[in-house]
Amino acid sequence: MAQQSIGPAQLVLTASVARRYYLDGRSKLDIAEEFGISRFKVARLLEAGRAAGLVHVEIRHPGNLDVELSAELQSALGLRHAIVVDTLDDDPALLRAQIGRAGGELVSEIVTSDDVLGLGWARSLIAMRDAMTRLAPCPVVQLTGALSRPDIDGSSIELVRDVARLGGGEPYFFYAPMIVPDATTAGVLRRQPDVARCLEKAAVVTTAVVGLGSWDPPYSTVWDAISPAERADLHELGVRADVSGILLAGDGQPVPAPLADRLIGIDAAQLHRIPEVIALAYAAEKAAAVRAAVRGGYVTSLVTHTRLARAILGRS
Template sequence: MSTQHGPRVGRPPHHTGPEELVQTAAMARRFYLEGRSKTEIAQEFGISRFKVARMLETALHNGLIRLEVRLPAELDAERSDALRTRYNLRHCVVLASTEGEPGGAVLATRRLGAVAAGLLTEIVTEADVLGLVWGPEIEALGRELTVLARCKVVQLCGVTPLRPVDSSAVEAVRRAASIARGPVYAIHAPLLLPDGAAARMLRRQPGITEAVNQFRHLTKAVVSVGAWGPGLSTIYDALDDDAREQYRSLGTCAEVVGQLLDADGRPVAPELTERIIAISFDELRDVPDVILLADGEERAAATSAALKTGLFNGIVTHTAVAEHLLR
């Protein structure tokens, strides 16, 4: 008995026809635009949830569906994500740098303040106690802040009058508290005192004591970083040339709330601690969210040192700084 082999009979190759295309488009609208689940879509079209998933996946692969993530041009999404991953940060926003543009440095600080203000609007709740340091970035943040949950606002350090500014730290803190419609704890005192005795005396003043006592209740803090150079650090500008060179020789490259750091994030001038009125590193470590504002490429190395302290779980900075940190 012989068997003749004829043409093989079976299911023809799959061909995506017009009906499947329009159905896939409808499913995509349901899933990506309307937020419907794959189970709901499957019930509507009378197919399995797995077939819905397969059709959407195939449509993405073949280009029928194209997903675009569009952010404002000033936000650098790629470096924000890379920096967040590299340093295990909870909050990370990187702005596209504006070097070379007219008014670049001033504009960059203003934009940094605006984005930091937006971040605070996003993450601060009525259960928070918010701390702010002194600095040009905080001044910019204060000017751009328009909405904030009702909370306490605490100034984290004294100020230095050596650099001309549009508004003082006290005014920036008061503006934040006014917008938050909550109590304000300001520090009407210099950041750096001539000696430890003068600093201890000021810390005992009623208004300053009230602010310092709030440090242990902080839940969110915004801190800036200074580099060891003129106009880049409040402590640098407050010292004489001999002291500046002395601390430079010890490896100082950064300043955070009056503390001087070397490139590895280690304190190099513990004797200055007695002379400053500011939150301590030990107190900052107890704050659940501490966000670093790093303004300008000239502070890139200082920002690296600050992150090595382990004090920060958030950062707002520029592309040029982010590139340095990622290298």
């Protein structure tokens, strides 16, 4: 667009008005009184200054967030919060670190002392814990057992303890794996005092942070933890995603499956009742899984990265 010509007297007046408005933060009425013009004249001068290229308004943001893509993703999925880390990295460890940092900043920002924070278990949540430096003093509740993996430094108990310690809130945790060999063992563990206490406390969790796995294509710690035969059976039943071990179909509905009876943690109904569920998700392969979790109402906010955000929106 060609810049509009502006005379020297008008240039000085426009620059003076723009400086007072944009840099000094003064109101249009104050500026109008100073220069003896109407506030409508002030508005026209500000508009003319931008049209002439005299004033350039730039919205900048600190850090490495793509604010435009974040806003677009939030609107498209109807999310409460969408945070997109502006990175084209494909290395899972680097993505986890960046998403964990952004997730920790979001949790630190929105959680108050009136909240009860629930934590699932995932590698991205370990990265969040490692990056967090502050939290309001609130209870922190373990929502699931953990999967033992050699590539993860820290258990679900340490995760809850460390995050709670940041704010001085009470940690609620238990010693149990996420997946056990059979439903009988799971039933016994769920009745253990510490496990039962956490699962009861989950009823008052106001904000939860969870991981999210894809089953088609497979990109999930739960998928990794079960046998090939179980994977095939669950895929046949329609499982396409998991949120903290909760198995979901492509339409976001929970899938009744034998594996669900062997999981230690909150169930689909409990997760669905939590007002704010923040998913930390990485890898473009998880696009369909994210859409399923949001469609089913199991995720209300998302922290992700550029490639996955674009894939969710149907872009390459």
